[in-house]
Structures are given as C-alpha cells and as structure tokens.
Amino acid sequence: MRAVKARGGKLNAMAPKFGTSGLRGLVTELKDDLIADYVHAFLCAVESDTLFVGRDLRPSSLHISRVISETAQAAKVDVKDCGALGTPALALSSMAARSPAIMVTGSHIPADRNGLKFYLADGEVSKADEAAINDAYIARVRFAGAAEGNYSKLDAEPPYVRRYTEAFGPRALEGLKIGVYRHSSVARDTMEHVFTGLGAQIVPLAHSDTFIPVDTEAVDPDTRKKLCNWCAEHKLDAIASTDGDADRPMLTDATGKVVPGDILGVLTAKFLGAKSVVTPVSSNDMVRRSPEFEDVRLTRIGSPFVIAEMAEASHTEVVGFEANGGFLLGFEAALEGNLPPLPTRDCILPILAPLVAARQAQLSVAQIVAALPACFTAADRVQDIDPAKAQNFLDDLIGKDEARNAFFAPFGTIASTDMTDGLRVNFESGAVLHLRRSGNAPEFRVYAQAQSEEQALQLVQDAYRHVVRIIL
Template sequence: MSSLKFGTSGLRGLVTELVGWPSYAYASAFFRSVAASSSVSRTVVIGRDLRDSSTNIAATVAFAAAAAGFKAIDCGALPTPALALEAIRRGACAVMVTGSHIPDDRNGLKFYRPDGEITKADEAAILAALGDIAKVGSMGPDFPATPEPDGIDRYRQRYQDVFSPDILAGQRVAVYQQSSVARDLLADLLAAFGAKVVPIGRSETFVPIDTEAHRPEDLAFIRDAMASGGFDALVTTDGDADRPLVADAAGRIVRGDVLGLITARYLGVDTVVVPVTAGSAVELAGGFHKVLRTKVGSPFVIAGMAQAKQDGAKTIVGFEANGGFLLGSDVTLSGKTLPALPTRDAMLPILATLAAAREAGVSLADLVTSLNVGETASDRLPNTPAERSAAFLQQLSQAPFRQNFFRPVGLPQSVDEQDGIRVNFDAGRTIHFRASGNAPELRCYAEAKSAAEAEDLVRWGLSEASIAMKAVEH
C-alpha cells in the first residue's frame, strides 16, 4: 500500500496497489470508524467515475459494506457532489470511487458521512482501524448492492428547482465532454437553462483533466475549439465533476478562485472560506463581510465553514484555487432556497459564472477584467523529500532569514504560516512556498499585476529555494 495516502481530498494511489484487498481494507476501516456513531444509518451509497478500474473497486467496497453489516446502494457513475447529495438525503454514509484528475493508472476513494466529507480526524480514525481488518478470500464477481439510478436526476433537479429556465438564454457554450462523469448531465443542464450547447471532445478513454495545473495538450485543444469565434464560453470538469473548468471566448481559462469569487458574489453571501492558495482578490474585490483562510484541502475549508457558522455567519461558502465550490449554508435566489452542499461542486460555479456574465450584459472576459483580480503562476521542485522542504520552510519562518532571502523582491508586508509560508509584498505581489501533501515536491505560487511578473516570481522563488536547500545540506 506504499502509494496509498490521504491527500487534500480522499485516498489516492496506484490502481495496482488499490484494487482487491487494499480497497476492501480501507472501506472496511471507514465502516468500522463510522459505525462507532449510533446516529449513522447502516446504509452506504456508492458511486464511481468513468475510469477503467472504478467499477471493480466499487464492487469491492460493496463487499466490504456487506461484511460490516451495511446495506449498499449502487448509484452507478455520477458526479461526486451528486453522490454526497444522495447521502445527505438518505442520512447515509457514502464512498465515491474516483481519482479525480490524476491519470488512469491511479484511482482513489472519497469517504462521506451523512453530513458531508470526512474530516482529518476521520482520516486518522480510518488509518488507526486498518490494522484490525482481517483479510478475506475471493469476493466473487457480483456487485452486492441495490441499484439506485435516480441520484443523478435528483442532483439535476436541485438546480432546476432554484434557477430560472432562461438564466443562460442566448449563451453559446461548448461543453468539452472528454471522460467527465458529468459530460451528458452538463450539456443537458446548460441547455435546460437556455444555452445553445455544442458537445465536443467526447472520449471513451480516460482524460486526466486538471482544473488547476493545465496540461499543454488541454490548453491547445481549448484554444483550437474556441478559435472559430462561435462560442461565448467553454466548460468542462475534472473526472468526478467536483472541480470546474471555464474558458472565455478567446480560449483563456478563468482561474478557479476567480470562478469562486464570481459565484460567491452572485449568490450574495456574507462569509467566504478559502485556502491560502486563493488569490488576494477574494479580499480586495469580493465585498464580503468576512474572509477566512485555511490550509489547502477541502477538509480544512469545511472545518473553516463550520467555524464561521459557529461564530454567527449567516450565509457561508467556500472555494478552492482549483475551482471546487462548497455551499456551507442555504442561500436564497429569487425567493427560492438552494440547500447547503458542503462538498466540492463543479455545477454551481459553472452555472453562476455564465449567469453572472449574461445578467451583467458583458462577455465572460470583461466580467473577469472588471474584478481586477491580477495574475497568478505556480510551479514546483519535483523530487524534493519532505524533510528538505520542511527544513527550508522552517528557515523562512525566521524573520532575519526571510528578510534576507526576499531582499531582491522587496520587504515582506505580512506573512501567513498556516500552510507553508505565504508572504505579501507591495503592489499586490505575493510568493507562497508549501510542501505538497500528495508528492515529494516543494510548490511555489505567486501573484502579481501581470502574468509575466507572476511567472518571474515563481522562477526566481524556485531557483533561490533550490540554492538555499543545497546550502543547508552542505
């Protein structure tokens, strides 16, 4: 199980190390830790993405559920937020088989309690329970679960019950279908709200769409698709449809945190929770009553939303730099209530962003420009062991070293040490170093007024970090 680990959202690893006994063990440990709570229904809803390995792993999860005394409900292939919604409806727990945006030779498990995603404490409980799981023999070829085909329709209805059927009237939208589990739902739902939809790029092999770190081939496909000038926007999602990707008419991808900012403003919320990697525009352009920043990862954002609610916030959302949007409270739109869904969702930010542009009577590009969000860049130093990153970050936490290190950039104005070291400078510039939670690498993020300056800051930061780490070793 060497590659299997909990990252920013769920368990992930190589398919060869997840199929069979390992997925049975992790699922069993989840059921054992969840079953400790008498308030939890002994029912689990199971969903999956369209990876080649997902159906087999989902069947293994169902066997583990049966062995743990849980009734398994098979929701089939559907978006992760749709499965979470079904779990909330039933008061059940849930397991989603998905590797999100990572390649097809990898997969993962996302675990849900009846009230939403598991916490970091729940992850620790699962790991603690692993050692007590007894190995089993053959689990058979069947899928021991009751079929439930309507979960995806209830998720669709969630939005049709609240949004006006003409919110996207006249919008020309290319839906890049690839292998997203929401590829048909996305096209159908946009058309139901009045958009002129053209599905493109459907694939029967898995395409690892990352909504934050874009592959060159994906960027080229999107630019080529928009070159005709026939579309106002292009939309798609990652593999399990909990992270959106939206591009404007010129094929420029709108940053995920900007999608979140537009959506939060469209919903009229007062409190926003974001990780430290989200851009400063959330505070500068948002107009929100409160902005709370957390460590990177949806469990931390969810914990932040819970804290905001405890502190008296009325309408709360969270979003990440990858575009995943979490609705932490009910919100009201035109007199209709959209219930809370405290897990990453791609559908809401896609709908709200396109609707906001149409409502304002401007192009998507002009809507983004009006927010003056600046530019961001990021990159990484691969093959950087965690101990090397930790030593460097420890140095940066010391003011004398930090000021000397950043002297070529300027005088640090403020520092955030929640997740790595994020330093704010003048003129809207920031540099943020953090160790990856999923891989042996040091990551660097930067903000600036121009894309070129942001990219220069990242290049400079990684070069100097490499020099500093080598100096420590010698």
C-alpha cells in the same frame, strides 16, 4: 451493529497514503485486501447499514468499486451503486438519504493512481473523522451490520441536474453557446444536461475514452491553446469542463482564456450574496479586497479545513471555495427557485453563477472578471517528485533564514512570511510566492500573485524553474 477486531494481519508497508483527500496511491498498491480494510474502517467510523458507492472513469475504478460493494455486502451493509457520476452528485444523493458514501477516484492525478474518497451522512469527513478511520484501519477492525447486504443500482444524476435547473430556471442561459470540454470527466453528460436544461446551446468538444488527468488549477499550455481555437472555431460564449471526478470546475471566457478557480469562487460568492467567505491561504487576495464580504477567513489547503471554518463564520450566508474552484454552499440561496446548501466541493455552481451573472448584466464573462479588484494569480506544479527530498527543501526554506533569503533573492525583498500551509512569501513589491508539497500526489505546487497577469505568469514560471533545479 458492532465492530470487531480482525485476527492477525500486518500493516502494509506499501500502503497508499490516507489523508485529507481520502485514500490515494498507485493502482498496483491498491490491493483488494487493503481496500477491504479501509471499507471496514470507514463503516466502523460511521456505523451505517447502507453505503452509497460511486466512481470516476479511470480504468481501475470499476474493479475497485466492486471490491467496495462486495466488502460492504459481506459485512451485512446494503449497497446503493450509483455507477459513474460526479463526486458532488454522489454526495447530494447520499446526504439526502442520510447515508455515508465512498467515491472511487484519483481526482485530477494520472490514471496509474486512484483512491477512495469518504463521505459521512452529512457531508465530507473532518480531520477528527479522518483520525477515527485511520485508527480503525490500524486496528484492523471488522464491521458487522444489521441489514441484509442487498445490492441495488441507483441513478443519482437526475436529482443533481434538477437541483440547478429548478434553482436557476429554464431560461437562465438562454442565448448562450457553451462548449463542453468532455475529455474523460465523469460529469461530461451531466454538464450537458444542466446547460441544455437552462436554455443554452451546447457544443461537445474532445470526448475521450482514455482517461486524461485534467488539473483545472494548472491547465497545460497545449490545452489552453485548444480552448482558444475551439472558441474561435465555434464562436462560443464560453467553454466549461471539470477535473476527473467533477469537484473542480473549469470555465473560459469567449476567447478561450481560463478563468482561475479562485476568481470563479469570488464571482459565485458575490452572485449568491454571501457575507462570510472561507478559502485557503493559496487563494487570490481579491477575496479580501471585495467590500461585499464582511467576514473573510483563510485556512490551510483542503476542504476539511474550509468546512471547519465555515462552521465558525460570523454570518449565516456563508460559502467556501478552494483555489481550484471547488465551491461549498453553506446556506439556502434564493434564486429563481431555492438552492439548498451543499457543503462539499462542487463544480457546477461556480460555472453557472458567473455565466448567469454575466448574462443578467448583459456583459461577457471577460467583462465581469475585469470589473473585479485588480489582483492576478498563476499556478503550476512540479510532477513526479521525490516527496522526501521536496519536503526537506521546503523545511529548509521555512526553518533556515539563510536558505530562505538565498532562494527568494532573485524575486525581491521579503516583507513577511506565512506558514499556514507550506510557505507563502510576501514581497515588498506586493508580489507573492507560495510553495507547498501536495498532500495527495507526488507533486510540488507553486503559486504566484502580482499586480498584472503578465507579472504573475512570469513569476510562477521563474519560481517553477528555480524549484525544479533543486528538487529534481
């Protein structure tokens, strides 16, 4: 296998952004030649003769996956087309085969955007891998493999389903009635297969053939109302769902109230017996107040940062999770059966663990959440921003005391600040506001934390309005 530099070619001034979440951009900007250039750059970075390919359910994803496959085949790389399936299911199969993978997805962002998410043979790319891919792209290298360039289809869902049915056992969810909010999640069938395989009764809800950009970290009020109505109508114990590519979970209690992703992370880490926990600075402080965790590490937002810190953990029983709920298992957990490590963001484990924990304790999901240390968060996002304007606003808050004090004055007296990722402000009251610009979408994120749910919701709403007045 060898890489050669392409002749000619100019950098695409309109090229989508490449970063922590892979390549993201408007579908109109994801031209075939741009996709091909990034496929070659990735193949040069991983030097593999086999490539796994998967996709979500966006209208543009099928075409993009075909471009990826054709590019790889022309480069003498064998392609395993896994079709439409969740990102963690693709990663599980490609890692088992010791092969790299590309997932075509824009995750939770609208259908007019899409992207490529890259996986190494042993999991997610690191920041160093990211730099190597980007350097290869800039150099316009071309990969020459040593295989035949064969194409075959692979059903990668069954091993992912078996992972959980074998680890938890066929009666783990027996007696529970679970709604599955299907929308356009690529894992909607997978969820139903897992839940029924564990003994639950399922109620399919709101299937959509049109792509719906569900953000599990900032569920909109209309969806929240539907969730509550479905729970009441069908007498459900919970509703489960995911974002578009199924690396972020969503779980409600029996009233339809959404359990925040970072709370799912804490519940899952407790259930698994984790000793070391790694999570971004945006996560609920509850993780630091839980005595079961002996080693808690906070990082910048993004799974590469979480994975890097997991490698430095003090205990072998290490897990990571993001505020959106995506959960990374770093050790083999002993349950009804063994659950092997899966160091990539997963949606199913942080749904199953709280449900099984509640059932084993003969409690509801709401009751096991209520038993956690009292600490409440809320989040929202300002969409369709001007990235440059938003970044200038944030830079002013970080670098200028006068601007920072003026903006946060309505919310209380500042006790301390944290610039690990964006700007996190701790107030003397104990409340927290965290502002950051999204790295993979034209969005500005607003996080709040307070000592009651009502206070957290009010704080994030007030801060959201304050931000909108300035950056829109």
